[in-house]
């Protein structure tokens with residue numbers, strides 16, 4: 001499988017602060033890859049380096065087969081980038097924005113005509129071509145921004161938080177659009193805070209404090225962490241049990257879901273330890289079930305292992 005992206009020990013410092021800390025990863029051509037992480041994890045900085053928009057302090061990057069430092073213009077020809085901050089001109093109409101970006105990417109008249117129709121179609125903007133971009137709801141603007149970022153049919157598309165602030169229906173529509181680009185052969189790199197969006201990605205790279213804490217397919221990652229000591233305890237007294245378990249030093253996390261208490265029990269024989277606590281506290285009827293970790297459980301576990309929650 002050919003590689004769309006290869007990064008080796010990529011580092012970005014701002015003064016003495018390390019925003020991206022020697023990360024290495026590979027992205028195969030044609031994949032949909034999600035960078036997941038909390039505020040300040042280093043997602044945008046990584047993407048900007050890959051796009052040649054900011055120089056790394058050290059490390060190597062190949063994008064679309066080109067060394068980014070040596071051939072930034074070649075890289076630029078092959079990528080589309082939708083920035084986290086609004087990338088359209090709000091005082092231009094839909095039509096004017098598309099025409100503007102067509103000019104930026106040097107499309108011929110006939111190419112622009114063809115792509116104009118495509119963007120209007122996929123962004124669901126037919127009949128709205130002459131509206132001011134600032135008058136469009138956020139979801140439409142985001143799709144227009146994506147359309148403008150891929151007018152030149154780039155092989156690799158970087159989308160930085162494209163779904164932030166939109167409702168789930170709009171978000172799903174946006175992901176359909178991503179799926180469509182992927183079906184046409186593009187490699188998609190998308191950043192998000194939302195772990196549920198990780199399920200739409202073929203591979204996910206979880207970042208925390210400038211480092212990669214997990215990298216793999218959603219199923220592969222779940223398999224890798226399937227033995228996390230997570231348990232669901234069914235009881236008639238969930239609140240009481242929760243209060244009891246919270247006091248145990250080997251329980252690092254507990255949460256109530258209906259009649260269940262979910263716990264993360266870090267001890268040698270967690271099921272026995274749990275049973276002992278329940279009996280000691282005269283909780284008679286209970287059922288302990290080993291739970292499969294969700295991607296969120298895994299992310300929490302891995303970020304905790306790195307220390308701290310977020311830098312922002």
Ligand SMILES: Nc1ncnc2c1ncn2[C@@H]1O[C@H](COP(=O)(O)OP(=O)(O)OP(=O)(O)O)[C@@H](O)[C@H]1O
Pocket residue numbers: 014019037038039040041042043044045046084193311312
């Ligand atoms: N130009 C800059 N100068 C100084 N620090 C910066 C600069 N750009 C980013 N940072 C810092 O680097 C860290 C990583 O920022 P980055 O924007 O890459 O994170 P992110 O994962 O994209 O976060 P978010 O989810 O909030 O978009 C943050 O602590 C940020 O404050």
Ligand SMILES: [Mg+2]
Pocket residue numbers: 043044045084160161
């Ligand atoms: Mg960001």
